């Protein structure tokens with residue numbers, strides 16, 4: 634089975650072709666990602682209207698390149714998948730409409746993919762991980778711990794009550810005057826700093842429900858910056874290192890708690906087959922190392938897809954389409970774009986809607 638996947642929910646215009654392999658993993662035949670980084674950087678964040686227009690301009694070429702790299706025509710495909718949400722609605726409509734049009738013209742089955750489900754299933758594309766497993770999803774828009782029990786079968790164990798982790802990195806980077814996005818720049822600057830210089834708060838640590846809260850940490854970083862301003866490069870590095878250390882401690886504590894309560898969501902299989910990490914923040918070296926230590930201590934295997942499959946891409950959409958079509962889950966061409974689309978519909982709304 635070979636499926637074209639289209640991703641336009643945020644600031645990456647992406648398309649890829651993935652083939653199903655008999656061993657249950659995927660072969661990535663092509664994977665084209667165009668980042669709109671330069672278009673948004675002057676504004677210090679993603680501007681939805683600019684993103685939607687940029688998707689319109691780029692998508693046809695990106696799909697052409699993905700098909701060309703795979704050496705296939707639309708007629709050779711077994712399905713077309715497009716992310717239908719959650720995300721910035723203008724961009725979502727661009728990719729979703731393009732995917733439907735290709736499916737209609739080529740007379741292929743269509744799959745409307747939940748972007749979060751695509752992140753969740755990437756570890757099966759790369760490593761063939763068997764259900765159930767624990768997913769830590771940490772991106773600019775989402776911070777969640779999810780029990781992945783099967784295709785379309787998710788239980789949210791924890792979520793952020795305010796900011797996403799990537800958002801906290803980006804906001805702190807902005808306060809420190811670092812270039813956007815803050816995440817990779819804070820990581821780089823932190824290498825020169827002392828992680829023990831500032832004892833920033835680690836909200837929610839030790840709480841039995843594996844939820845997150847980032848706003849107290851953010852406020853504390855802002856107050857420290859205001860108190861010490863103007864910051865020397867050495868102090869900036871210490872703030873970055875201390876902030877990152879607080880994030881690492883919180884992520885590890887909350888993930889350990891999610892492992893402890895995993896059985897509630899999966900009584901028949903109480904220990905997850907793996908701890909799987911996804912989202913742009915998973916590119917962070919300090920976080921990756923800490924998760925490796927947690928995995929060694931807990932005996933739960935860690936699956937960290939390569940950074941280019943942790944950040945937004947078309948291959949994860951194509952793979953989710955393959956998994957859904959193989960499960961007999963085809964979608965109609967009337968499927969509407971969804972700005973909000975929680976993976977676990979039974980989970981309560983988080984206060985900021987970042988569920």
Ligand code: KG4
Nearest residue numbers: 772773774799814816817912913914917944
């Ligand atoms: O998954 P992603 O590419 O886009 C979505 O948010 O959907 O994640 C982007 C986020 C940004 O907040 C960025 O600052 C963060 O991931 N990020 C990092 C690193 N690289 C990207 N955060 C911390 N350390 C990094 N090395």
Ligand code: ZN
Nearest residue numbers: 752772944945
């Ligand atoms: Zn994403």
